[in-house]
Amino acid sequence: MRILHTSDWHLGRSFHREPLLTAQRAFLEDMIDVVKREHVDAVAVAGDVYDRAIPPLEAIDLFQHTLAQLAELKIPLVMISGNHDSPRRLGVNSRLIEHAGIHLRTDPHDLARPALLQDAHGQVAFYGLPYLEPALVRESLHAPTTSHHAVLSTAMDRIREDLATRPGTRAVVLAHAFVTGAEPSPSERDITVGGVANVPASLFDGVDYVALGHLHRSQRINDRIRYSGSPLPYSFTEADHSKSMWLVDLDGDGAVTARSIPCPRPYHLARLQGHLDDLLTDSRHTDLEQAWLHVTLTDTSRPHMAMERLRQRFPHVLKLTHATAGPSADDLPSRERVESLTDHEIAVGFLRHVTHADATEPERDLLRRGIDHVRVAAQGEAL
Template sequence: MRILHTSDWHLGRQLHRVPLIDEQHRFLRFLVDTVRERHVDAVTVAGDVFDRAIPPLDAIDLFNEVLEELADLRVPLVMISGNHDSPRRLGVNARLIERAGIHLRTAVGDCARPAVLHDDHGPVAFYGLPYLEPGLFQAHLAADKPSHQAVLGAAMDQVRADLATRPGTRSVVLAHAFVTGAEPSDSERDITAGGVPSVSASVFDGIDYVALGHLHRCQKITERIRYSGSPLAYSFSEADHPKATWLIDLDAQARLTAQPIPCPIPRTLARLTGTLDALRTEPEHTEHERSWLHITLTDPDRPHMAMERLKERFPHTLKLSFTAGHHTSDESYGTRVNGRSDHDITLGFVEHVTNVPATAPEGDLLSEGLESVRVQAAVREAR
């Protein structure tokens, strides 16, 4: 069976307030063309279909468009909800659209209910594990503690129990998680609730292929466990990350071959550093005149109207920074905290207002408070 592994579409996302809907549309055109030209048997989307729980209408339209095209091609789609998605909203009419070959797995009760697809060699069971908030799903899964490792491990125990009743069936698991050994970027939302955010790759033992989502870098954990990453760069930390999907072939004996399929690059991302005058005049930067840019100025004094003057040459400059000692109130709060976890931000706030770093017990209390808020928000969303 030939599987196209994708994830983290984040439909509706912006890059430093620049809408990316056209670039996302281009990726989905590429996806449909790849399915057709490569004779793909099934498409998987391992979570974070949308960028937020209530996506904008143009993102919903784009989502509906690709579903219709894949249905017209009679290519099954297996999809799970990620930590950015609203499971209930994404899962609306899931049972109904399953008749069209679109298999949505957004509820914890469906973890061990596979979509069973067939090829010339027999059945392949696709299990979809949506993002499982530890504090919210520990009791439902009878996990021994509210941690990512325990909750995902309990869900996988259910998967293996169901798979044991299907002799001769090859297996694919979709999961949205941070697996130990993987490399993150700055554009993933923090999931540290439940203690350590990562889980061991061994939690997926016994599965022929694991299609992961959540981290935005395309990467291999083991031969059978991989992240496809996001199809577009959603932060400047991804400027040098090749974007790709995985084309996976499972033969009759579940032997696996994997091929990365590069995604289209709508506009390159780059980081430039130098003085304002040098950046505006040096010919070596010509190749970046159409790039999305994060520019760091090293002038000893902050130049007047720096962004406006840079945009005369680099009209797609999105982020402007200054070397240490030259931060001003004009630098946005979002820029200063970009890439920091919620816990780090709250610790920084405590130190800012008290002029004293938080103690270890205070840090633990902040961590507990953040986890409580996250769980309460997840409970409200699940209702």
């Protein structure tokens, strides 16, 4: 069976206020072309379909159009919800559209109910592990503790129990999690509530392929456990990432071979550093004049109207920082900087900014507990 593994579409996301829906549409059109060209048998989407729990209508329309195209091609789709998605909203009418070959797994109670697909060698069971917020699912899963490791271990035990009743069936698991040994990116939302966020790869023993989502860098944990990464760069730190999908071939014995399929790059990200006058005149930067830029100025003093002057040559400067000048209102955290920090680090940094003093350990602990409480409550509302 040939499987196209992708994840972390984040439909509806913007980049420093630049809308990305056109770029996301280009990716999804390319994905459909890959499905046709490579004779894909099934598409696996490992979570974070949308960028937020209540996505804009344009993002929903794009999602529905993509589902309709796959249904017309009669290509099965297996998809899980991620930590950015609202499981209940994403899973609306999931039982109904399953008849069209669209298998949404957003409910923890469905994780041991596989989508059973057929190839020349027999059945392949696709199990969907949506993002499991430990504090919200521990009781319903009867996990021993409120931790990512405990709830995912319990979930995998249930999957292995079901798989044991299906002798000779190969198994694919979709999961939205942080596996030990993988390399994160700053544009991912922190999921450390409920203890340590990462889980060992051994947790997924007993299945043939694990299609992971959540981390935005395409990477291989081992031959049978991989992250596809996000199809587009969502921060300047990802400017040099090779964005791709995995084309996975699962043979009759469950052996895996995979190759990377590059995603289109509808926009060019780059970072420039130097003195303002040099950046405005240096011919070496001509090829970046239409790129989306993060510019770091190294002038000893803060240049007057720097952004306005830069945009005369580089109209798409989206982020401007100063490497040597002292702090000012311009240096308050931008979205790019915020996404490189945990929520706790952001709160501690803000406290330092307004009080001009480092938080005490009791204050740090109070902030941590407050953030955990708010995150769990918000996730519960999204359900």
